[in-house]
Amino acid sequence: MINICLIYSVIFLFFSVSLFLTGLNFLVTDLVYFIELNLISLNSSSIVMVLLLDWMSLFFMSFVLFISSMVIYYSSEYMHGDLKLNRFINLICLFVLSMMLLIISPNLISILLGWDGLGLVSYCLVIYYQNVKSSSAGMLTAISNRVGDVAILMSIAWMMNYGSWNYIFYLSCMKNDYSMKFISFLVVLAALTKSAQIPFSSWLPAAMAAPTPVSSLVHSSTLVTAGVYLVIRFFNCFNETLLFLLLFLGCFTMFMAGLGANFEFDLKKIIALSTLSQLGLMMSIIALGEPILGFFHLLTHALFKALLFMCAGCMIHSLMDCQDIRYMGSMSVFMPLTCSLFNVSNLALSGMPFLAGFYSKDLILEVVSLSYLNIFMYFIFFISTGLTFSYTIRLLFFTVFGNLNFYSLNLIKDDGFVMMKGMMGLIFLVIFGGSALSWLMFPFPYFISLPLLMKCLTLMVILLGGWLGYYVSQLEIGSSSLFLGNMKSSLFLSLMWNMPFLSTYFLNYPTLFLGNFYFKYLDQGWFEYAGSQNLYNNLMFNSSFMLKFSKLSLKIFMMMTLFWVIFLVFYYF
Known part of the structure; x- marks a missing residue:
C-alpha cells in the first residue's frame, strides 16, 4: 500500500510542478484560455464542457496538488495498519479531483458538479471512523453545506435568463441587472456555507472527527477555500451592499474564531478555529475590494496550515491519540524535529517577519489601514490579529514549552520517517513561499504610505496578543481562569458564541x-x-x-x- 501512496504522490507532484510552470508562463504573458469540449452533439443540440485556464486557476491547482501529494505520502505511515487504507486514498483522490473541477469551471453546472463532489466526499471522509461522534459531525457538515448547494441550484435556475450558464461572460456587463444581483446574493450565501462564515461556522470544528491527513487537506487548500475562490471569481458582479455584508460577516467570523481558540483545549480544534479566523480575514479583504490580495493570502495560508495539521498529527500519533493540550508539554525534548516544524508553521500563521504568512498578512493589514473604513471594523481587524498570536503562544506554551503531563512511561519520539519526509517537503515553501509568491504575483508593488504609529500598530497588537496568550496560559496552569472561574463565560467563548447549539438544537x-x-x-x-x-x-x-x-x-x-x-x-x- 505504501507503493500505491508513493505512486499517487509522485504523479500529483509532477502535475503540480507542471501546472506551476504553466501558470507562471500565463502570468508573465497575461494569457487566458477557454477550452470548449463538445461532449454530446444530437441534431442541433450540443452539450459543451467549458474549462477556464488562467494564472489564478493554474496556481491554485498547483498548490492543491502539491499539498495533496505530501498528504498522501504522509498518510501511508499515519494510517498504517488501517484495513481500509485503499478506500481512504481513493477518497482523497476523488476529493482532489472534485476541487480541480471546481477551480477550472467558468460554468455554474460544472461548478455544481465539483461543489457537490466536495460535499459528498467530505461527508464520507468525516464519517471514516464510523462512530457516533463522527456520524453526527458528518451529518452537521453535510446539512450545513446543503444550504450552499441549494443556493447554487437556485442561481443556475436564475442564470437561465441569460441563455448560458457561463457566468464569466455576464459579470461586468450585467452587474446592475436585477437577476445578476439575486444570483450574486445566492453565490455569497453558498460561499458563506462552504467557507464556514457566521452563521454557518459550527461545522468546521466538528469536521475534526475526520483523520488528521484529511483535516490537513480540507483546512489548507480544498473544501473551505472553495467558497473564497468562488467569491473571487464572482467579485466583479457584487454591489456595495453585498460587499459590506460580506465584510461584516468576515470580520465577526475572524474575531469569534480568534477569541474561541484562546479557550479551547483540543489541539485539532484550535488549529481548525485558526483556519476559520484566516478565512474570515480572506473574506474581509476581498470585500474591501482586493480579491488578488485575498487570493495571495489563500495560497500562503494553504502552505503553513497543511504543515501545522501534519505536525499536530505526529504529536497525536505519538501520544496514543490524545488531543488534549493539557496532557502535552515538553514536546521539544521528545520530538525536536516535529516541534521545530510546528514552531515555524505557527510563527508563519502569526505573521512572523519573512515567513510565508508575513507577506500576505502584513500587506492586508496595511491595505486596511490605508482603506476608507470605519473605526469599528478597523479595530476588529487588529484585535483579531492580536488574538491570533495570543492563541499561538498559548498553544506553544501548552505543547512545546510547558511541563509534560502525560504518562511517565511513554514512547514519544520522532520515529515517523515517512511522515517526516512528507512534512519536510512543505517546510521550505512555508519559509520561502510567501516572498516568492509576492515577487511573482505583484509585478508592481503596493505603495503604502502610513504614519509611524499606524505602521507600528501591527507589531504592537501582535506583542500585546503574545503577552495576553502567555498570561492566559499561566492562569490556566494555576487552575484559574481569565474570567475568575466563570465556567459559563469560558464555555460560551470556546463554543463559538453557542453556535453549535444554534445550528443543531435550535x-x-x-x-x-x-x-x-x-x-x-x-x-x-x-x-x-x-x-x-x-x-x-x-x-x-x-x-x-x-x-x-x-x-x-x-x-x-x-x-x-x-x-x-x-x-x-x-x-x-
Missing part, C-alpha cells in the same frame, strides 16, 4: 417538539378518537346490524309478510 428542538405534540395530541389523540376510531366504530355497528339481517333472513321475511297482512286487514276493514 433548529431541531422546535421541529421535534411540534412533531411530538402532533403525534401525542392529534395523531394518537383527537384525530384518532374522532377520525379513524370513530369511523371504525360506525362501520362495525352498521356491518353488525346488517349481519343480523343476513343471518335471520327467513324469519325477517316471514315477520315482514305477517306485518304486511295485518296492515292490509286493518286498512280494508
Whole structure:
C-alpha cells in the first residue's frame, strides 16, 4: 500500500510542478484560455464542457496538488495498519479531483458538479471512523453545506435568463441587472456555507472527527477555500451592499474564531478555529475590494496550515491519540524535529517577519489601514490579529514549552520517517513561499504610505496578543481562569458564541417538539378518537346490524309478510 501512496504522490507532484510552470508562463504573458469540449452533439443540440485556464486557476491547482501529494505520502505511515487504507486514498483522490473541477469551471453546472463532489466526499471522509461522534459531525457538515448547494441550484435556475450558464461572460456587463444581483446574493450565501462564515461556522470544528491527513487537506487548500475562490471569481458582479455584508460577516467570523481558540483545549480544534479566523480575514479583504490580495493570502495560508495539521498529527500519533493540550508539554525534548516544524508553521500563521504568512498578512493589514473604513471594523481587524498570536503562544506554551503531563512511561519520539519526509517537503515553501509568491504575483508593488504609529500598530497588537496568550496560559496552569472561574463565560467563548447549539438544537428542538405534540395530541389523540376510531366504530355497528339481517333472513321475511297482512286487514276493514 505504501507503493500505491508513493505512486499517487509522485504523479500529483509532477502535475503540480507542471501546472506551476504553466501558470507562471500565463502570468508573465497575461494569457487566458477557454477550452470548449463538445461532449454530446444530437441534431442541433450540443452539450459543451467549458474549462477556464488562467494564472489564478493554474496556481491554485498547483498548490492543491502539491499539498495533496505530501498528504498522501504522509498518510501511508499515519494510517498504517488501517484495513481500509485503499478506500481512504481513493477518497482523497476523488476529493482532489472534485476541487480541480471546481477551480477550472467558468460554468455554474460544472461548478455544481465539483461543489457537490466536495460535499459528498467530505461527508464520507468525516464519517471514516464510523462512530457516533463522527456520524453526527458528518451529518452537521453535510446539512450545513446543503444550504450552499441549494443556493447554487437556485442561481443556475436564475442564470437561465441569460441563455448560458457561463457566468464569466455576464459579470461586468450585467452587474446592475436585477437577476445578476439575486444570483450574486445566492453565490455569497453558498460561499458563506462552504467557507464556514457566521452563521454557518459550527461545522468546521466538528469536521475534526475526520483523520488528521484529511483535516490537513480540507483546512489548507480544498473544501473551505472553495467558497473564497468562488467569491473571487464572482467579485466583479457584487454591489456595495453585498460587499459590506460580506465584510461584516468576515470580520465577526475572524474575531469569534480568534477569541474561541484562546479557550479551547483540543489541539485539532484550535488549529481548525485558526483556519476559520484566516478565512474570515480572506473574506474581509476581498470585500474591501482586493480579491488578488485575498487570493495571495489563500495560497500562503494553504502552505503553513497543511504543515501545522501534519505536525499536530505526529504529536497525536505519538501520544496514543490524545488531543488534549493539557496532557502535552515538553514536546521539544521528545520530538525536536516535529516541534521545530510546528514552531515555524505557527510563527508563519502569526505573521512572523519573512515567513510565508508575513507577506500576505502584513500587506492586508496595511491595505486596511490605508482603506476608507470605519473605526469599528478597523479595530476588529487588529484585535483579531492580536488574538491570533495570543492563541499561538498559548498553544506553544501548552505543547512545546510547558511541563509534560502525560504518562511517565511513554514512547514519544520522532520515529515517523515517512511522515517526516512528507512534512519536510512543505517546510521550505512555508519559509520561502510567501516572498516568492509576492515577487511573482505583484509585478508592481503596493505603495503604502502610513504614519509611524499606524505602521507600528501591527507589531504592537501582535506583542500585546503574545503577552495576553502567555498570561492566559499561566492562569490556566494555576487552575484559574481569565474570567475568575466563570465556567459559563469560558464555555460560551470556546463554543463559538453557542453556535453549535444554534445550528443543531435550535433548529431541531422546535421541529421535534411540534412533531411530538402532533403525534401525542392529534395523531394518537383527537384525530384518532374522532377520525379513524370513530369511523371504525360506525362501520362495525352498521356491518353488525346488517349481519343480523343476513343471518335471520327467513324469519325477517316471514315477520315482514305477517306485518304486511295485518296492515292490509286493518286498512280494508
